[in-house]
Amino acid sequence: MTATVASRLIFADPGEAAGLAAFLGRLVRWEKNAAVRIQAGGGVAAVFAKPARFEVLAVRIGRLLEPLELDITVSAGELLERVEEERESVGVPAAVTGPSWAGLLPPRGGWREFARVPVDAVGSVAAAAVGEFRERVEKLPTGQRGREALDGLAEEIWSRPLGDTGLPLRAAHAAHALGFLRGKEPAGLLESGAWLRLRTPYGSVLVRRHGAAAGGLSVTPV
Known part of the structure; x- marks a missing residue:
């Protein structure tokens, strides 16, 4: 997976950062070392996870105020620590070695x-x-x-x-x-x-x- 370096995601819609924080908080509560894969492109960012205890994938998608290209797997806990709700943004932490599920995701189109x-x-x-x-x-x-x-x-x-x-x-x-x-x-x-x-x-x-x-x-x- 190749990631384009980006220091911060800035969301276009009010409440998106808070929603992401709630999502990440649940993941970390179930699995302290949880990882998420972030993909951004076309003006949106998707945060994928495989919640512990559930044999499913979950994803939150938010519109970005400043479009960028990004593909990186990071620690859910570190990402949570970097959420700034008042700024509707989140800092992107350093990449981690992702779990096997992060390498293969559902199709983007055809839904x-x-x-x-x-x-x-x-x-x-x-x-x-x-x-x-x-x-x-x-x-x-x-x-x-x-x-x-x-x-x-x-x-x-x-x-x-x-x-x-x-x-x-x-x-x-x-x-x-x-x-x-x-x-x-x-x-x-x-x-x-x-x-x-x-x-x-x-x-x-x-x-x-x-x-x-x-x-x-x-x-x-x-």
Whole structure:
């Protein structure tokens, strides 16, 4: 990955820096050493992450006041420390060796919206699934609450589709946990090749269809 040197991203829209800080804060709370990949071009910046505990990719996209070209993987914690909400900007820290997921991202184009769903309905489904997981764990005998059993239960629940959309519940769970399911605007459900996407004004969660081949990957921002 080649990065064009840039010291700071300056956002065009009020509240974008605060939204980025909230996003990064959640990532670091779940994984202290989390990394994010930043890509900027065409007047926007995309910050990609793979949140710990969720087998999904997440991305926040913001318009830039001063367009630039950038492609770099950095520490989420260091990026968070450089957010300046009052200036609607964030300083770009030094590059780090990125995790494997950062090298292969969903396609930039070719996205087709096939449904729109109320964000409160998606959040309710995610919350109900969390409740089911906790209830079923509590019913397990103490000696049967090992990591393998809990992982199997989580996989069973979070692999279920969201209604008839084909989107696994893990995407709704991640969007809920990341604070993406807010406001009145419905969430869009999109597809491109092997990828499915849940998109709201606050960010997107992306997953690969089960059993999909490795094709259709990109190193450009969604």
